[in-house]
Amino acid sequence: MYDLIVIGAGPGGYVCAIRAAQLGLKVACVEGRETLGGTCLNVGCIPSKALLHASHMAHEMHENFATLGLMNAHADIDWDRMLAYKSETVATNTKGIEFLFKKNKIDWLKGWAEITAPGKVRVGDTTHETKNIVIASGSVPTALKGVTVDNDAGVVVDSTGAIALKKIPETMVVIGAGVIGLEIGSVYNRLGTRVTVVEYLDAITPGMDGEVQKQFQKILTKQGFKFILGAAVSGVEVADGRATVSYTAKKGGDQKLEADVVLVATGRRPYHDGLGLDALGVKLTERGQIGIDSHFATSVPGVYAIGDAVPGPMLAHKAEDEGMAVAEVIAGKHGHVNYDVIPGVIYTTPEVASVGMTEEAAKASGRKVKAGKFPLMGNARAKAMLQAEGFVKLIADADTDRILGAHIIGPGAGEMIHEICVAMEFGAAAQDVALTCHAHPTVSEAVREAALACGDGAIHV
Numbered sequence: 292m293y294d295l296i297v298i299g300a301g302p303g304g305y306v307c308a309i310r311a312a313q314l315g316l317k318v319a320c321v322e323g324r325e326t327l328g329g330t331c332l333n334v335g336c337i338p339s340k341a342l343l344h345a346s347h348m349a350h351e352m353h354e355n356f357a358t359l360g361l362m363n364a365h366a367d368i369d370w371d372r373m374l375a376y377k378s379e380t381v382a383t384n385t386k387g388i389e390f391l392f393k394k395n396k397i398d399w400l401k402g403w404a405e406i407t408a409p410g411k412v413r414v415g416d417t418t419h420e421t422k423n424i425v426i427a428s429g430s431v432p433t434a435l436k437g438v439t440v441d442n443d444a445g446v447v448v449d450s451t452g453a454i455a456l457k458k459i460p461e462t463m464v465v466i467g468a469g470v471i472g473l474e475i476g477s478v479y480n481r482l483g484t485r486v487t488v489v490e491y492l493d494a495i496t497p498g499m500d501g502e503v504q505k506q507f508q509k510i511l512t513k514q515g516f517k518f519i520l521g522a523a524v525s526g527v528e529v530a531d532g533r534a535t536v537s538y539t540a541k542k543g544g545d546q547k548l549e550a551d552v553v554l555v556a557t558g559r560r561p562y563h564d565g566l567g568l569d570a571l572g573v574k575l576t577e578r579g580q581i582g583i584d585s586h587f588a589t590s591v592p593g594v595y596a597i598g599d600a601v602p603g604p605m606l607a608h609k610a611e612d613e614g615m616a617v618a619e620v621i622a623g624k625h626g627h628v629n630y631d632v633i634p635g636v637i638y639t640t641p642e643v644a645s646v647g648m649t650e651e652a653a654k655a656s657g658r659k660v661k662a663g664k665f666p667l668m669g670n671a672r673a674k675a676m677l678q679a680e681g682f683v684k685l686i687a688d689a690d691t692d693r694i695l696g697a698h699i700i701g702p703g704a705g706e707m708i709h710e711i712c713v714a715m716e717f718g719a720a721a722q723d724v725a726l727t728c729h730a731h732p733t734v735s736e737a738v739r740e741a742a743l744a745c746g747d748g749a750i751h752v
């Protein structure tokens with residue numbers, strides 16, 4: 292008899308299993324993939340970051356080396372080697388989780404789970420008994436009407452197919468200007484592919500701060516991206532190994548576009564097929580997510596759920612936080628996730644990072660709001676790195692000076708955002724950040740300058 296069986300070994304599930312084991316519970320984790328780590332480690336965050344790193348190096352060489360006095364640099368792209376480097380990166384990470392499972396005495400039950408009754412999990416021919424179950428079964432790409440994804444054929448692909456194309460395409464159409472479309476689009480754009488992004492809405496990166504959306508689009512356009520906004524894709528046809536994308540644009544009506552490869556990046560949906568949730572009586576939300584209360588409990592006692600399968604942003608780190616928290620709840624402690632302080636990062640060049648409220652959302656909440664913005668043109672380090680196109684924008688309550696959110700475009704934005712996360716966890720005012728000494732020369736000084744801009748003014752503008 293286990294204390295806990297976790298279903299799914301992605302960032303939510305494996306972190307939950309490790310924390311529960313650390314807290315003294317007898318834990319097993321069910322995973323049907325050949326390797327641990329779920330979507331994130333196997334086909335998501337980690338392999339895409341490997342390809343982003345490699346292609347960024349190529350981009351720097353082509354675009355910036357001569358300016359730095361590094362002349363005649365040229366690299367032939369060996370795509371197979373780049374894919375092998377990606378696979379090596381994935382393998383070291385997935386093996387790392389296997390090591391952590393052994394270290395924490397967590398049993399890996401290999402196979403796909405079905406919950407046959409509360410406290411009973413069937414994997415293959417064996418039914419395992421457990422006091423508690425945590426479902427961390429993740430998400431899969433959403434299907435788009437009129438579009439058939441075939442990752443093996445490699446013409447119309449989702450994110451999994453896009454990080455394993457047989458060759459670098461000459462042209463690519465990306466459907467959806469969200470995180471996946473822009474990250475993977477960046478990889479290929481840097482490797483020479485002509486990338487066109489077709490997006491239903493009038494702006495890229497839905498839900499982001501408006502000024503960030505505009506500046507980010509400008510920067511990506513300068514890098515070679517083409518954007519068709521306000522355009523709904525209605526179908527993709529494949530003939531002779533090439534794709535034709537049909538879309539209806541607000542301006543321009545029905546149109547067609549040809550490409551070697553089409554990446555469908557129109558969102559993800561919760562995945563819980565085959566778990567037997569219907570028969571078990573686990574209630575779902577209207578959007579097909581597993582419904583949970585503030586302690587991650589589903590409608591069936593002893594069955595909890597976390598991560599992409601439940602409401603909230605589909606982010607690995609949100610799932611990890613929930614994994615730790617639910618383990619603590621099950622162990623009789625007080626697990627908690629602060630959903631107001633979950634950063635979001637897009638790992639393009641420059642990176643885009645945000646936490647908390649956008650200026651638009653803060654104003655809509657009825658508060659008096661002030662925004663302190665500092666352009667990286669005033670930051671010496673960003674200029675020395677030839678990456679001074681972005682800015683830091685801090686949103687604070689005009690009455691209390693309390694920080695409500697931050698939005699950064701710039702080198703290392705995904706690291707810098709955590710300064711603001713910590714400040715927000717401590718309920719800090721913009722002045723607290725403004726009074727904190729920041730090392731010179733760092734890009735982080737721009738965060739302090741944005742905080743100063745919320746008060747008597749930034750120095751370097």
Ligand code: NAI
Pocket residue numbers: 336435466467468469470471472474489490491492496497522523524525556557558559604605606635636637638
């Ligand atoms: P997304 O929801 O971020 O963006 C999808 C976009 O597709 C939206 O802008 C939507 O308006 C557009 N769209 C939908 N139907 C369309 C149509 N018929 N024609 C044209 N455009 C259409 O989804 P995405 O990029 O697929 O990412 C899925 C999830 O994975 C997100 O929750 C994201 O946060 C997460 N993710 C996070 C990463 C990170 O944190 N760096 C990296 C990759 C994924």
